[in-house]
Amino acid sequence: MDGARAASRLRVVLGHLGCPSAGAVIAHPTAGAVSSASFHPQFQYTLDNNVLSLEQRKFYEENGFLVIKNLVSDADIERFRNEFERLCRQEVKPAGLMLMKDVTIAKTDLAPSERVITKAQDFQEDEELFRYCTLPEILKYVECFTGPNIMAMHTMLINKPPDSGKKTSRHPLHQDLHYFPFRPSNSIVCAWTAMEHIDRNNGCLVVLPGTHKGTLKPHDYPQWEGGVNIMFHGIQDYDENNARVHLVMEKGDTVFFHPLLIHGSGQNRTQGFRKAISCHFASANCHYIDVKGTSQENIENEIVSLAEKLYGVKDGVSLKDVWRFRGRLVKGQRVNL
Ligand SMILES: CC(C)CC(=O)SCCNC(=O)CCNC(=O)[C@H](O)C(C)(C)COP(=O)(O)OP(=O)(O)OC[C@H]1O[C@@H](n2cnc3c(N)ncnc32)[C@H](O)[C@@H]1OP(=O)(O)O
Ligand SMILES: Nc1ncnc2c1ncn2[C@@H]1O[C@H](COP(=O)(O)OP(=O)(O)OP(=O)(O)O)[C@@H](O)[C@H]1O
């Protein structure tokens, strides 16, 4: 049940009980016997617990994202950086890991190194990097969105390269839900941690606040002259008047955001490789959906044919099989996913 319906149902129930202040529960959460810290039926994107302040909850409800400063330690980030370098040099090859190169060098046979790999994806079998998805300081916040049964569904270390001049280091504006065949969307959250100072010069995250309240939009490849990275689908028609917020973040700062929030990242105009580590978490109580006949069918076809090509998997595989294989339980019980 969503928050608005829960609130109106609560009003009905309290009304039946002859409670005169039924409306006041919504208008004045501090009134009466209801504790303000734990009971907010008007909220629909965050859960009742004592981790987020009222201000933080209101911010996420309104905007669809929340930045927590200095959440991950320098020592942990150093470990992630070292392990990423080992993966790039292919000193270790965890099962399922995908190493991506920028489209401008995809067809070259440069030896893999941290100056060639732009993204390490699906590191769920790499114990050292997967520590990120189990950090108590991360999970404490994740639980505010997913509840207690938590799956790490999708992992990435993004190493945005210096732009070659073709602007291929950009990530077009998109909604992550486009890639996910599970619902409900409010029980999914991305944690994205800056591994260094990130601003507009090296291609920070750009978000369109409040867009998490909308629906999933059709995505496809943008018509960019210089080329687009494989699977970097973007929204074709978003509201150009929607405010754009550039998230300037320091090392260790972490943004939690809703999978419908429209976001992307600009080009990296520096000579450094801009690093961030992220995980999409979902409640294990979410359920898989069939995306056939929906706007997500294009990404399903693309991912499934890639899986067939790279891993020789047989016909009849669907997007949900790919995600079932990637997902790992990090807290509570693996209920559905
Ligand atoms: C919420 C979240 C999911 C949002 C996102 O993450 S959006 C971006 C998602 N991106 C992905 O999922 C990419 C996942 N990565 C991969 O699948 C792999 O790393 C690959 C890109 C396929 C590379 O795999 P690899 O084993 O190295 O295979 P190959 O080097 O033989 O490449 C296979 C064919 O793909 C091409 N390719 C590789 N990298 C890129 C690129 N950056 N842009 C465009 N095309 C690319 C490559 O040229 C090759 O093409 P063909 O020779 O088959 O024509
Ligand atoms: N013309 C465009 N059409 C669609 N998306 C765009 C366009 N230009 C940029 N974007 C996308 O918008 C997001 C942010 O880009 P934006 O240009 O605001 O930031 P930037 O490149 O970091 O900074 P600057 O404005 O200084 O270039 C990225 O996801 C980028 O891919």
Ligand SMILES: O=C(O)CCC(=O)C(=O)O
């Ligand atoms: O540039 C980034 O780090 C963000 C990438 C992103 O949004 C994604 O991979 O889904």
Ligand SMILES: [Fe+2]
């Ligand atoms: Fe994204």
Ligand SMILES: [Mg+2]
């Ligand atoms: Mg720009």
